[in-house]
Amino acid sequence: MSDNILEVQNVKKRFGGVVALDGVTMSVKRGSMTALIGPNGSGKTTLFNVIAGVYKPDSGKVFFDGKDITGLPPEKIYHLGLVRTFQVPRMFKGMTVFENVMTAARNNPGERYTKSLLKRLWKSVEMKVAEKAVDTLELLKILHVARNPSGAISGGQMKLVELARGLMSDPKMLMLDEPAAGVNPTLAHEIFKFLVNLKTEKGMSMLIIEHRLDILFDYVDYVYVMHRGKIVAEGTPEEIMNNKVVVDIYLGEA
Numbered sequence: 001m002s003d004n005i006l007e008v009q010n011v012k013k014r015f016g017g018v019v020a021l022d023g024v025t026m027s028v029k030r031g032s033m034t035a036l037i038g039p040n041g042s043g044k045t046t047l048f049n050v051i052a053g054v055y056k057p058d059s060g061k062v063f064f065d066g067k068d069i070t071g072l073p074p075e076k077i078y079h080l081g082l083v084r085t086f087q088v089p090r091m092f093k094g095m096t097v098f099e100n101v102m103t104a105a106r107n108n109p110g111e112r113y114t115k116s117l118l119k120r121l122w123k124s125v126e127m128k129v130a131e132k133a134v135d136t137l138e139l140l141k142i143l144h145v146a147r148n149p150s151g152a153i154s155g156g157q158m159k160l161v162e163l164a165r166g167l168m169s170d171p172k173m174l175m176l177d178e179p180a181a182g183v184n185p186t187l188a189h190e191i192f193k194f195l196v197n198l199k200t201e202k203g204m205s206m207l208i209i210e211h212r213l214d215i216l217f218d219y220v221d222y223v224y225v226m227h228r229g230k231i232v233a234e235g236t237p238e239e240i241m242n243n244k245v246v247v248d249i250y251l252g253e254a
Ligand SMILES: Nc1ncnc2c1ncn2[C@@H]1O[C@H](COP(=O)(O)OP(=O)(O)OP(=O)(O)O)[C@@H](O)[C@H]1O
Pocket: 015, 018, 019, 020, 038, 039, 040, 041, 042, 043, 044, 045, 046, 047
């Protein structure tokens, strides 16, 4: 089994005249928390979208858990255990928090067994999913809002629900798009502490886009820096903080 759960090899993607990804090569070590940083428009979201199957790359390859996933549709990649969360949480507004988390289970029994007559089996699977939803909400300390309509919770709580939805499918790897954006610093640290626990207790692998570097650098193992569609630096948070190229990029001088 390879040391890397994710490998991106020389991926290129352009939109008309805009080169969004200009030959990106990077990897995520199994069980690591890896960050992807870079100024606005540097290509981070496009890279997430290529990895998750939303966009097909013009060239290059993506391997997940030893399998070539280049160009596979998003739902296939999701079912292989590579799950992403969004910067702006995506929830069904008409449902409660609990229902939103329930619908995210990978083998959603509602889908699998609705048409069958195996009602009892359906019920027992449904119960297991419900228990898991309760456990996940409890773990994230948002069980008390489980019955609230998903539109009637705070921004920080929405971020946590988005994370809970991601965890319901028992992913092998999470791709998190700004998990701490728009939440207060205390909660941001709590979210990252929770992610570190996921890593140490469950061996979860993570790739994280985050603009709040002061918080991010306290927790991640390894950092890739993007600029104008390329990876321009990589290393530990300490190495990256002291990297002149990175400092220049963030000061707008590169
Ligand atoms: N669907 C699209 N159509 C056309 N251009 C796009 C599309 N998606 C991204 N781009 C362009 O590709 C480049 C990279 O954008 P991308 O959103 O990947 O950057 P980013 O690093 O995620 O930025 P941010 O931090 O602001 O989210 C930008 O120039 C952007 O305008």
